Amino acid sequence: MSTAILITQGGAPALKLATPYLMRRGMAAFDIGYPRGRPGEVVTHLVGRENLLLRGRHTRREAALAWRQSVARSGSAANLVGLSGAPALDGNGEVIGMVFAQARRHGRLYTTTTQALWAALKRADVAVPGDAEALPLTGATYQSTASTLRDDLRIVPVMCLGR
Numbered sequence: 001m002s003t004a005i006l007i008t009q010g011g012a013p014a015l016k017l018a019t020p021y022l023m024r025r026g027m028a029a030f031d032i033g034y035p036r037g038r039p040g041e042v043v044t045h046l047v048g049r050e051n052l053l054l055r056g057r058h059t060r061r062e063a064a065l066a067w068r069q070s071v072a073r074s075g076s077a078a079n080l081v082g083l084s085g086a087p088a089l090d091g092n093g094e095v096i097g098m099v100f101a102q103a104r105r106h107g108r109l110y111t112t113t114t115q116a117l118w119a120a121l122k123r124a125d126v127a128v129p130g131d132a133e134a135l136p137l138t139g140a141t142y143q144s145t146a147s148t149l150r151d152d153l154r155i156v157p158v159m160c161l162g163r
Contacts, residue, residue: 003120012153016134018094020114030137031099032146033086034157041146043070064110093134
């Protein structure tokens with residue numbers, strides 16, 4: 001999978017990246033970003049690991065985590081188009097993946113694995129800050145925490161303009 005690493009100088013504090021660990025089916029994740037260019041977030045629950053067939057410049061199979069959408073702030077799964085690139089955070093507020101695809105008909109989001117994120121950072125020769133702060137999330141607090149992360153510019157909209 002191609003994972004883009006956006007490197008900035010200065011700016012907001014980094015989100016804490018989880019160390020790879022065994023995820024449990026049914027565990028919650030909080031996906032926070034800018035679907036359709038507007039602030040939005042969704043609570044998802046892990047369905048399991050899948051190998052997706054990705055087509056583009058090169059056709060290949062990639063390991064991914066499949067998540068079932070349960071609660072979207074907008075109330076509609078269709079409004080989550082464009083959530084790609086959003087971090088998936090666990091209940092501790094640590095990044096456990098990055099959203100890269102959506103299957104609207106099945107109400108699913110797909111994220112990278114934590115291992116894939118660590119590997120992408122290593123390939124880009126980016127050191128992971130050891131002192132990054134995590135903000136715990138729950139079903140009751142994820143909307144306010146998402147707003148805080150956006151207000152603090154820790155989660156921002158990013159647009160790919162091509163090559």
